[in-house]
Amino acid sequence: MTKFCAILYDTLLEVRDRKxxxxxxxxxxxxxxxxxxxxxxxxxxxxxxxNADVGSELIRKAYAAFFDGFYGFMxxxxxxxxxxxxxxxxxxxxxxxxxSKPIDRCRLAVMKFAAVYLIMIALLAATxxxxxxxxxxxxxxxxxxxxxxxxxxxxxFFAVYAIVFFLGVASNSSALSIMGYFIIRVGSDxxxxxxxxxxxxxxxxxxxxxxxxxxILPKIGEMASNYVPLMEGQGLDKTYPxxxxxxxxxxxxxxxxLIFNRRDY
Amino acid sequence: xxxxxxxxxxxxxxxxxWGGFRGKDVHALVDVSLGVASGEIFGLLGPNGAGKTTMxxxxxxxxxxxxxxxxxxxxxxxxxxxxxxxxxxPENHRFPPYLTGIQMLYVYGGMAxxxxxxxxxxxxxxLEMVGMSRWRKTRIKKYSKGMMQRLGLAxxxxxxxxxxxxxxxxxxxxxxxxxxxxxILLELKxxxxxxxxxxxxxxxxxxxxxxxxxxxxxxxxxTGPVIGLTxxxxxxxxxxxxxxxETAHKIAAAxxxxxxxxxxxxxxxxxxxxxxxxxxxxxxxQVDLISVAPIKVSLEDSFMQLIRGNEAGD
Numbered sequence: 167m168t169k170f171c172a173i174l175y176d177t178l179l180e181v182r183d184r185k186x187x188x189x190x191x192x193x194x195x196x197x198x199x200x201x202x203x204x205x206x207x208x209x210x211x212x213x214x215x216x217n218a219d220v221g222s223e224l225i226r227k228a229y230a231a232f233f234d235g236f237y238g239f240m241x242x243x244x245x246x247x248x249x250x251x252x253x254x255x256x257x258x259x260x261x262x263x264x265x266s267k268p269i270d271r272c273r274l275a276v277m278k279f280a281a282v283y284l285i286m287i288a289l290l291a292a293t294x295x296x297x298x299x300x301x302x303x304x305x306x307x308x309x310x311x312x313x314x315x316x317x318x319x320x321x322x323f324f325a326v327y328a329i330v331f332f333l334g335v336a337s338n339s340s341a342l343s344i345m346g347y348f349i350i351r352v353g354s355d356x357x358x359x360x361x362x363x364x365x366x367x368x369x370x371x372x373x374x375x376x377x378x379x380x381x382i383l384p385k386i387g388e389m390a391s392n393y394v395p396l397m398e399g400q401g402l403d404k405t406y407p408x409x410x411x412x413x414x415x416x417x418x419x420x421x422x423x424l425i426f427n428r429r430d431y
Numbered sequence: 432x433x434x435x436x437x438x439x440x441x442x443x444x445x446x447x448x449w450g451g452f453r454g455k456d457v458h459a460l461v462d463v464s465l466g467v468a469s470g471e472i473f474g475l476l477g478p479n480g481a482g483k484t485t486m487x488x489x490x491x492x493x494x495x496x497x498x499x500x501x502x503x504x505x506x507x508x509x510x511x512x513x514x515x516x517x518x519x520x521p522e523n524h525r526f527p528p529y530l531t532g533i534q535m536l537y538v539y540g541g542m543a544x545x546x547x548x549x550x551x552x553x554x555x556x557x558l559e560m561v562g563m564s565r566w567r568k569t570r571i572k573k574y575s576k577g578m579m580q581r582l583g584l585a586x587x588x589x590x591x592x593x594x595x596x597x598x599x600x601x602x603x604x605x606x607x608x609x610x611x612x613x614x615i616l617l618e619l620k621x622x623x624x625x626x627x628x629x630x631x632x633x634x635x636x637x638x639x640x641x642x643x644x645x646x647x648x649x650x651x652x653x654t655g656p657v658i659g660l661t662x663x664x665x666x667x668x669x670x671x672x673x674x675x676x677e678t679a680h681k682i683a684a685a686x687x688x689x690x691x692x693x694x695x696x697x698x699x700x701x702x703x704x705x706x707x708x709x710x711x712x713x714x715x716x717q718v719d720l721i722s723v724a725p726i727k728v729s730l731e732d733s734f735m736q737l738i739r740g741n742e743a744g745d
Contacts, residue, residue: 175541269511
């Protein structure tokens with residue numbers, strides 16, 4: 167535990183140095199100010215700020231609409247915030263010292279992953295709670311459904327960071343890991359609409375290839391489409407993208423550890 | 432711990448780096464076998480690219496050997512147990528610039544398994560010893576190279592290691608700092624620590640090391656005590672007031688191993704007593720002596736000779 171705390175402390179100070187904290191607080195502050203200064207918040211022509219007695223379904227819709235976009239934006243920021251942390255840790259002159267400590271390589275990689283993940287989700291949770299409190303005070307209604315969205319955001323960020331972590335370990339480059347992540351993200355989003363592409367392609371081989379690619383790529387975008395139904399209390403709309411993405415991410419994470427364990431530094 | 436037991440051992444250690452699809456593979460280490468006894472200061476010498484850092488990296492688990500084996504305290508070098516009581520100051524380190532001196536000790540001390548309380552207890556005296564107390568709360572990004580070396584040394588000593596690996600520890604350190612580091616190393620040796628020192632600075636190695644190994648192009652070309660490498664036939668330089676050509680011929684005839692250059696006589700003898708015979712001979716020929724000085728063979732001389740010999744052998 168001492169060793170993990172040391173890695174967590176190091177990561178926390180690096181995150182602070184990279185101004186990631188400030189970015190989060192800036193986004194939070196802007197949103198807080200927007201909600202405090204916003205004269206009305208209309209859904210279906212009902213101003214929620216002036217109609218505290220509106221039905222809870224409408225409030226849920228309001229939360230779902232807001233937090234759907236909010237989580238998407240925050241995870242986008244988290245990718246940029248977290249992508250450079252592993253490649254910088256693997257930098258020449260730094261990793262040798264870490265590897266000289268009495269920690270197995272596998273444990274070192276797992277601890278570094280966990281440290282980055284915990285710090286990022288803690289930041290997300292803190293900003294979410296602050297915004298939730300301000301929004302709830304203005305709406306005059308405190309509903310806990312958004313927490314389901316936060317849980318999905320944690321799972322989604324696990325998948326996202328596992329991809330970024332894998333790319334970071336494999337390439338030793340934060341730029342390549344960010345680019346690689348967005349290529350995968352865009353690719354999987356395009357593949358989710360592959361039915362349209364089939365109309366223009368002849369032969370079943372293309373269908374097999376595109377289907378195969380769809381199944382082996384993490385489906386971050388489709389996973390995110392569950393935020394609204396989940397926060398509206400309808401549960402997960404599409405379960406396959408969630409389970410398959412988590413499964414693929416675990417595989418990528420394990421491959422990253424294998425690479426880290428075998429590579430010369 | 433200074434019981435003479437071998438604590439660092441390599442057997443047939445080789446490391447080959449892949450040179451890419453078109454390039455040639457680089458043989459950084461070729462069949463290196465050596466042992467370092469507990470309590471000694473062992474110096475690893477060699478020109479740039481000789482394989483010194485590769486050797487240390489293999490011992491500390493950063494690199495995998497292509498063949499052969501390496502162990503520390505009897506444990507295979509890639510295992511956690513091998514690094515349990517080891518301190519390391521890497522060459523060309525890039526300590527996290529966002530940390531302060533004390534934060535760096537918290538991070539790397541913690542990774543070595545020390546609690547915050549233990550680190551607090553040790554950090555003060557260690558920073559004092561390396562002359563960094565004043566800078567403990569300053570960010571590393573503001574440190575000079577020498578300050579980073581000093582902090583790196585404190586970091587390496589934090590877990591009270593039995594074995595210390597120092598890769599160019601005085602790189603960038605001023606002469607006073609070098610002297611201080613040398614004294615620290617000698618004090619650590621007195622405490623029974625084993626020190627594995629990589630350095631280009633041969634005078635430094637000569638002044639602190641008990642034994643050295645010389646690597647060249649990945650091959651071990653010499654291992655032995657420093658005294659053994661610097662010991663040579665006794666040599667002297669005798670400066671005279673004036674030396675006629677006739678006297679010079681007489682000297683050359685009587686002492687074939689002597690060279691005369693102007694007014695200076697250079698002599699290398701099998702036996703130190705022979706210098707007295709030479710002095711008597713010169714005095715009997717009315718040669719006025721100005722000085723008699725012994726010629727010292729430095730580690731650098733031996734090193735250069737060995738490296739040139741190895742190059743000629745290739």
